[in-house]
Ligand SMILES: Nc1ncnc2c1ncn2[C@@H]1O[C@H](COP(=O)(O)OP(=O)(O)OP(=O)(O)O)[C@@H](O)[C@H]1O
């Protein structure tokens with residue numbers, strides 16, 4: 001069916017960096033023809049977090065069916081593709097290698113270019129999928145399981161990291177506290193859910209702002225304060241309200257993220273803030289920022305929750321912009337587990 | 343029938359082209375680069391040099407383990423990706439079965455040994471009957487403590503030819519235990535080769551005649567699974583007391 005539409009750009013996006021095997025087919029950077037996500041969350045749950053070797057094994061089993069399903073749902077074949085985009089880092093090396101190896105073989109056999117995608121960049125590009133008219137310069141707050149970055153984004157592929165976490169990432173802190181509270185993995189959505197029944201003012205956990213003017217983050221002190229509070233209550237034989245703890249902790253995390261984002265906006269005078277990464281799905285964060293930024297005439301943009309956590313659609317979206325620049329990867333492309341944004 | 347084979351179950355990247363039972367071309371790299379960096383460029387060079395195109399292929403063969411977990415997955419993902427796009431049947435063989443071909447024509451038992459870390463080998467035992475189409479498997483693939491396996495082999499009172507990536511390091515120890523009855527081949531015969539994969543894949547194709555759903559063959563569970571099972575076991579036995 002694509003014969004008559006040769007000018008169309010069709011990207012197959014593949015993501016296997018952590019515990020989601022995902023593939024998506026994207027037409028012209030906007031039109032998502034299919035999106036398949038096979039999550040391993042239930043497999044890892046009994047271990048309390050992602051086990052790298054098990055994640056790799058799961059990817060190996062699900063990779064091919066997931067890609068095939070994405071093509072089938074899009075009613076396309078490999079021959080209709082303009083390019084195949086795949087995450088090559090950062091992430092778990094064994095997991096990345098399944099996607100990279102498979103994508104390379106597919107691109108080579110199909111005779112289409114291969115595009116290597118930085119997972120962090122893709123989280124940010126998730127915003128371009130649903131918002132056609134984003135104008136540079138942009139500011140991005142990337143808050144995920146492994147990263148908390150404030151980024152000045154001045155043109156496609158051009159990033160300046162203004163600040164980043166010095167210890168735990170926001171998602172990591174949420175996951176750790178959730179585990180201690182017995183809420184299970186992944187912790188962010190659990191905390192959000194149970195916090196609805198709690199009082200966000202019940203506990204006053206420290207909000208580390210670091211040196212005046214710093215755009216860096218620190219969440220480990222806040223996390224330790226929660227753990228200490230729980231410990232000393234247990235020593236006294238008291239039980240604390242889990243919803244209150246969750247609500248107060250979520251509030252503290254959001255307060256820090258919001259204050260730093262406002263500071264970055266003030267310093268850069270950028271008029272649009274993009275949210276990206278799994279924690280960008282958090283309702284309190286979105287609502288608080290929405291409210292604060294509206295007061296300042298700054299536009300807030302965030303992806304639908306499904307495009308916040310790891311997914312193939314964001315890889316295809318980032319892939320589309322690389323495709324337009326002719327930015328292709330060699331057959332020697334390797335997984336780079338510690339890949340940075342810049 | 344034209345096909346290509348991939349073996350990335352050890353540090354060696356071995357790719358080969360086969361036509362029926364004949365080895366047509368072979369790539370072997372034992373360097374420090376990763377499989378991921380080497381494999382497609384090697385395949386591409388081999389096809390070009392042989393004047394073959396991907397479109398001429400009728401089948402893809404892959405070695406599915408045991409061996410390096412990551413290597414197994416790279417080989418399978420690559421083979422599956424090629425087979426999926428080219429719509430070709432996929433055939434998978436066991437690394438130790440393939441290595442048995444290194445000893446084709448020999449009278450000794452053939453014992454492939456692959457480094458499994460933790461003082462163990464992935465191993466099995468084969469014997470070639472004169473004129474046979476394939477080696478008989480006398481001891482099936484398993485992960486074995488090195489000392490225990492050598493003692494077992496010593497007790498068999500037979501001559502044994504060792505092949506595989508663990509041979510080079512263990513030569514001395516093998517000869518210490520088995521003395522004259524140990525046969526050690528040169529490394530270029532002993533390491534996984536495309537030629538062996540071609541023979542094993544062709545043999546398997548003769549048996550099955552169709553493609554198959556390929557899954558990695560790890561032998562071992564992941565450490566997390568083992569530890570979890572241990573904990574469960576402990577929990578359950580506590581409950582019984
Ligand atoms: N609704 C939510 N509220 C808060 N946190 C959430 C929510 N949904 C998901 N998260 C958190 O998002 C994180 C997962 O996000 P993501 O998938 O982007 O991270 P990752 O891929 O593991 O890490 P990275 O992208 O940094 O490599 C987890 O820490 C999870 O708890």
Ligand SMILES: [Mg+2]
Pocket residue numbers: 119123144145277278309310
């Ligand atoms: Mg992510």
